[in-house]
Amino acid sequence: MTAFMAYKAKDVEMTYDFAKVVSQDDPDMVYFNRFHDQFGEDGNVLVAGMQDSSVYELANFKHLSNLSKNLNDVEGVTAVISLPNLINISKDTVERKFTTSKIFEPFPQDQKQLDSLLKKVRELHFYDGQIINQKTGATLLAITVDPAYLNSSRRASVMNNIMTLTDDFSAKTKIKLHLAGLPFVRAIMTTKVADEMKLFLLLALVVTGVTLYLSFRSLSAVVFPLLIISLAVIWVLGTISLMGYKISLLTGLIPAIIVVIGVPNSTYLLATYHQEFRKHGNQVLAMARVISKLGLVIFINNATTAIGFIVFMFTDIAILYEFGVVAGVNTFVTFLLSIILVPAVFIYLKPPTEKQLKHLDARTLTKLLEFMDYLVLKKRGLIYGFTLALVVLGSWGVYKMKAVSYMVDDLPEESSVNKDLQFFEHHFNGVMPLEIVVNTGQRQGVLKLPNLRKMEELENFLQTQPILTTPISIVGLVKTATQSFYNGDESSFRLPDNTERNFIFSYLAKQPKAETQKLLRNFVDSTGQEARISLKVADVGSQELDSLIINKIKPEIRKIWGGDDVKITEEGNTMNFTRADSDRKQSVSLTGTTLLFIKGNQYLIDSLGSSLLQAFVAVILIVVFLFRTSKSVIITLIPNMIPLLIVGGFMGFFNIALKPSTALIFTIALGITVDNTVHFLAYYRHELVANGFNVMKAISTSIVEAGTSMIYTTVTLFFGFGIFAFSEFGGTKALGVLMALTLLIALFTNLIVLPALLVSFDKGKYIHESDAPIEDYDELYTQDAEELNEALSEDIKKTTNLDTEKKGEV
Numbered sequence: 068m069t070a071f072m073a074y075k076a077k078d079v080e081m082t083y084d085f086a087k088v089v090s091q092d093d094p095d096m097v098y099f100n101r102f103h104d105q106f107g108e109d110g111n112v113l114v115a116g117m118q119d120s121s122v123y124e125l126a127n128f129k130h131l132s133n134l135s136k137n138l139n140d141v142e143g144v145t146a147v148i149s150l151p152n153l154i155n156i157s158k159d160t161v162e163r164k165f166t167t168s169k170i171f172e173p174f175p176q177d178q179k180q181l182d183s184l185l186k187k188v189r190e191l192h193f194y195d196g197q198i199i200n201q202k203t204g205a206t207l208l209a210i211t212v213d214p215a216y217l218n219s220s221r222r223a224s225v226m227n228n229i230m231t232l233t234d235d236f237s238a239k240t241k242i243k244l245h246l247a248g249l250p251f252v253r254a255i256m257t258t259k260v261a262d263e264m265k266l267f268l269l270l271a272l273v274v275t276g277v278t279l280y281l282s283f284r285s286l287s288a289v290v291f292p293l294l295i296i297s298l299a300v301i302w303v304l305g306t307i308s309l310m311g312y313k314i315s316l317l318t319g320l321i322p323a324i325i326v327v328i329g330v331p332n333s334t335y336l337l338a339t340y341h342q343e344f345r346k347h348g349n350q351v352l353a354m355a356r357v358i359s360k361l362g363l364v365i366f367i368n369n370a371t372t373a374i375g376f377i378v379f380m381f382t383d384i385a386i387l388y389e390f391g392v393v394a395g396v397n398t399f400v401t402f403l404l405s406i407i408l409v410p411a412v413f414i415y416l417k418p419p420t421e422k423q424l425k426h427l428d429a430r431t432l433t434k435l436l437e438f439m440d441y442l443v444l445k446k447r448g449l450i451y452g453f454t455l456a457l458v459v460l461g462s463w464g465v466y467k468m469k470a471v472s473y474m475v476d477d478l479p480e481e482s483s484v485n486k487d488l489q490f491f492e493h494h495f496n497g498v499m500p501l502e503i504v505v506n507t508g509q510r511q512g513v514l515k516l517p518n519l520r521k522m523e524e525l526e527n528f529l530q531t532q533p534i535l536t537t538p539i540s541i542v543g544l545v546k547t548a549t550q551s552f553y554n555g556d557e558s559s560f561r562l563p564d565n566t567e568r569n570f571i572f573s574y575l576a577k578q579p580k581a582e583t584q585k586l587l588r589n590f591v592d593s594t595g596q597e598a599r600i601s602l603k604v605a606d607v608g609s610q611e612l613d614s615l616i617i618n619k620i621k622p623e624i625r626k627i628w629g630g631d632d633v634k635i636t637e638e639g640n641t642m643n644f645t646r647a648d649s650d651r652k653q654s655v656s657l658t659g660t661t662l663l664f665i666k667g668n669q670y671l672i673d674s675l676g677s678s679l680l681q682a683f684v685a686v687i688l689i690v691v692f693l694f695r696t697s698k699s700v701i702i703t704l705i706p707n708m709i710p711l712l713i714v715g716g717f718m719g720f721f722n723i724a725l726k727p728s729t730a731l732i733f734t735i736a737l738g739i740t741v742d743n744t745v746h747f748l749a750y751y752r753h754e755l756v757a758n759g760f761n762v763m764k765a766i767s768t769s770i771v772e773a774g775t776s777m778i779y780t781t782v783t784l785f786f787g788f789g790i791f792a793f794s795e796f797g798g799t800k801a802l803g804v805l806m807a808l809t810l811l812i813a814l815f816t817n818l819i820v821l822p823a824l825l826v827s828f829d830k831g832k833y834i835h836e837s838d839a840p841i842e843d844y845d846e847l848y849t850q851d852a853e854e855l856n857e858a859l860s861e862d863i864k865k866t867t868n869l870d871t872e873k874k875g876e877v
Contacts, residue, residue, distance in 0.1 A: 069298050072305025079304050081220070081257055082313035089667045090383045094639035099658050102504060105592055106599050108214040109500040110249035110660040115233055116207035116491055119242045123185060123204075125178050127240045132174065134236045135208060141232070143216035143225035149208040150198060153188060156551040164574050165551055192560040193547045196495065196537030205494035212250045226254040245487035247498045249660060252475055255484055256316070259795055264319040268300065270790040271326035278783045279330065283337060285423045291412045292333035292405075299325050299401040306393050317390040317731075320791075320799065325397055327787030328372055328739060331780035332405035335365055335746070338776040340413065341424050350418040354410045362406065364749045367689060368742035369402035374685045375738020378678040384667075387674060436774045436818075440767050443822040450823045454816075457713055464716025470725040472668035474499050474606045474661060482795070488606060496536045497605035502659035503538075504599055508651040511595035513541055514572065519562055521627050522598060525655075528623045529602060532615065536603040541590045548575060609665040616640070616657060624655045668726060675730040682734050686741050702824050703748070706816035707740050714809045723801055732805045739784065740813035747773050747817055751825060762829050766822045774818050781814040 089096045102109070121127050132151035139147045155170045170188060175181040188194060189201055199206045216225050233244045272293055279289045300322045307318060339361055343353035376398060379391030442450060475484060491498045503525070507518045519542055526538045546560050552571050553559035563571050590599050604612065624642055629635055632647045641656040683704070690703045711733050723729060750773035754765040788810065791803025 069301055072309075073301045074305075075308040076301055076304035077308075079308045080313045081261055082315045089663055089670050092383075093666075093670075094641070095658065095663065095666060098639065098641060098656055099663050102502065102656075102658050105597070106502075106504075106589065108217075109502055109601070111212050111214050111217055112498075112500075113210045113212060113229065113246065113248040113250045114207050114491065114498055115210065116205060116245045116247070116487075116494065117242050118203060118205040118490075118494060120204055121240070122206065122242055123181070125175065125181050127242065128181055129174070130236055130240050132171070134232060137232050138208070138210055138229060141225065141228045143213050143221060144210055144229070145213050146211040147208060148198065148211075150188065150206050153191075153194060153198065155187070155191065156547055158551055158554065158574065165548060187555075190555060190557050191547070191550070192557070193543050197539060200494045203494050207491075207495065210248075217250055217253065222250070222254055222257070226251065245490040247484070247487045247491050249474075249500070252484060256796075261314070261319075263794055263796070263799070264314065264322065267320070267323035267790055267794070268326065270793070271323040271787055272297070274786045274790055275326060275330040275783055278779075278786055279334070282334065282779045282782075283341070283423060284425065285419065287413075287416050288333075288337055288423075291416075292330060292337075292409065295333065295404050295408050295412075296326050296329045296401070299329050299397060299404055302400045303393060303397045306396055310389070310392060312389045312393065315386055315389070316796070316799075317386055318393055320802075321390070321394050321397070323787075323790070324394065325401055327784055328398065329401040329405065330783050330787070331742070332365055332369070332402060333409050334779045334783055335361055335368075335776050336405065336409045337413070338779055341419055342772065342775075344419055345424050348418075351414060354414055358406070358410055360753075364746055365406060366402060367745050367749075369398055371686055371689060371741040371745065372738045373398040374682050374689075375735040378681040378685065378734060379674075381681060382674040382678065384671060384674055387671065387678075432775065432778065433771075435778075436771050439774065439818050439822075440770045442819055443766060443770065443826060444763060447823045447827060450819055454709065454820055458709060461709075461712040461714075461716030464719030465712065467719035468715060468725050469610070469719075469722075470669070470672055471608045471610050472665065472724070472726040473608050474664055492534075492605040495603070496534060497603045499604050499606055499661040500659045501535070501602050501604045501661050502599060502657070503602075504597055504656045504658065506597045506652075506654040506656070508653040509596060513591050513595050513598045514545075516562065516565065516568055518598075519545060522600065523562055524627050525624065526600065529600075529620070532619065534605040534607050534611070534615065538600050538602040539590075540600040541598050542600075544590065545571075604661055609668060612661070612665055616662075620657065628653060628655060672725060672730050675734060679734045679737065682737050686737065690745070702821065702828070703741065703744050705824065706744060706821040707737060707813065709816050709820065710740060710809045710812040711736065713812055714805055717808065718805070723805070726798065729798065729801045729805060732802055732809065736806055736809040736813070740810060740817070743777050743781070743813060743817040744821060746777060747821060751822075755829075762826060766826055770818060770822055777814060777818060781810055784810045 091097075091100075122131060128151065131149065135147050135149040135151050138144055151171050153170050154167050156165050156167055159166050170184055175184055188199065195201055198209070210229065212225060216222055230246070233246065236242070237244050275296075276289050276293050279292060280286070282288075303322050303325055307314065307321075312318060336357055340353055340357045343356045343360075344350060347353070373395045376391050376394035379387040380395065382388060382391075475488060488498070505513075505518070505522055507513055507515070512518055522540060522542050526540065526542055529535050529538050542562070545562060548571050549563050549567065550556060550560040552563075552567070552574065590601075591597070621642065625635060628642070628644045630646075634645045634647070636643045636645075640658065640662065641654055644653045644655075645651075686703070686707075687700050690700050714732070714736075717723070718725065718729065747769060751765055751769040754768045754772075755762065758764040758768065785807045788803050788806040791799050791806075794800045794803065
């Protein structure tokens, strides 16, 4: 079966587009898809910018011109707009039409000609803030990439070819180029996801291997668990391929996560196996007792861990659903591989030596467990007081926690991508796409002056916002036509009046139809009813962008299109305007990849909140199923809620924003930390019976015996998740650090707070619950242990080919 999964795993692919995390039924998502069908991709423009006056020297300007031509020839690039290939519109008075020509053709032969043509560019206001910043002298190249290449493995070759050409330009001219835009960010992130998946898988195997060796001092206790967990990783990749999914930022973490959460299965089994073997020296009996003693507990542990993933399957967000399916299914696969193969392998291996059993008497570990036992039995007031203080402090921190997400949130601030992004935000106010679509409510309504003036009024307002670029739309084209009608006079860059409109539009009407359609298709729909206002926004985060849209842009739109006799309704980010004396409806819609990405992150956070609640409910149901008592539910939840609250407080105090990657921690951590609680409660229940219902004695024994394996597994998990701190993605780094911190806190709440609660509230009265699964587990272990011992001993005598003397020893 593993060979088959390995065969399927070879077909696994990377995802090359931003995850669609907004429900397809959401009104903003419905409109965004319609926008794409109508106007095309909005996030397929890569920009290369520079601020160096030497680029306006003739030799360097020629290199810039060659760069533009070479970029245009790259397979997958559909268009390049740059300073050397800008278009000028002029008036042909003979034919009474506008003609277009390239400003820098023929190419200037000396510096004087170049300076003259550059002056002409500066007089064309249409390009100011788009291609050139006249205040700072910065200029850029806008490179449009075919979406078919962006969303496939061909993306890498396109980006590599573009970067090769830009690097060559920088080498020749000594001018630094800055690259940004969604195609570039996606390419960088896709490459890093692939690299980090391999890195973290290797690191997870190394770290867990080292912790296993330090725990058991045995190569076999390292090699075989890692081999078994490697089989589980193959199953993960095979599952992704079989399900038709692709490796994303989330699913790329699953192989390493499976290693980290899978090794504790082996740790529990081997630690208990060593404890049992040291009691009587019978290898087969020791492993048989391990299975009967831990089989149900480890299954429940894996079930609660899986719950942390499976709850994501109840969202309608594809990236979360896929993560939940793959991680949830393979958590159970890991359990089956461990519970079958670990006993089978270690029965065949030689029994553990005294050296390998020394870890059970580790002085540091023993002293730590004895200290915990002392606190639980003698200092419960101190425990409760300290815990209460932490809860209060954590609650305060949670109150301070903020939910903020950015388009390039996961990349470190010092990365070249962020530095280049800051360049464009400084000189051009940003590069992240934001779109506004105006529906005039009538065919050819876009070219009516009242509608153009409303759009102009909105654009004038948008230009006052420091985080928005200069808008580009049909308004700018009409203004440019007016300027051209008056032979390039700078003061004529404006909308025409009613008289001028007839002359100017008569010139436009004589343009060849194909040329007109080519000019307008990016800004006006085929019916002339809808107009697109395209602009870019700085990556300022979800809070500031939401504030801009809700508190500034939307009120301005209401003011421009509204009125006393206008009924205004809203559906998502679309505002509808209907006049009382007309049934014609106009609308203004805000859309674009940036808005959908920000909304998607908020959607994710909300979904993760409901997933956490579902996980709590599922954990409660499992505990009720196991123990059939309400007291067990309360005692289970308290030590597992405290770590989540403390970590939430930690995030608030250290300004770690709540975003999809950090919100993910709480649900996964709950599923994992409950393992220790169930393990301890099951052990305590058995020891309570074995010690004549003496609570104090049962607690002491449980802390020492269950605590050993709990500490081993937590240490393994701590360092296993800690490897994610080395990620270049901020979200992955936070996931690793916060998960490690949560698990460490949960270890102490389960070994100190949980036992203290049991001592305080468990009276040692045994209530037999005949239908509780844990009862059968207890009874099997306590009543049948001796029969099992005898049966196995007889079986060994019959089947082992030893001489008579050694048989007697057995």
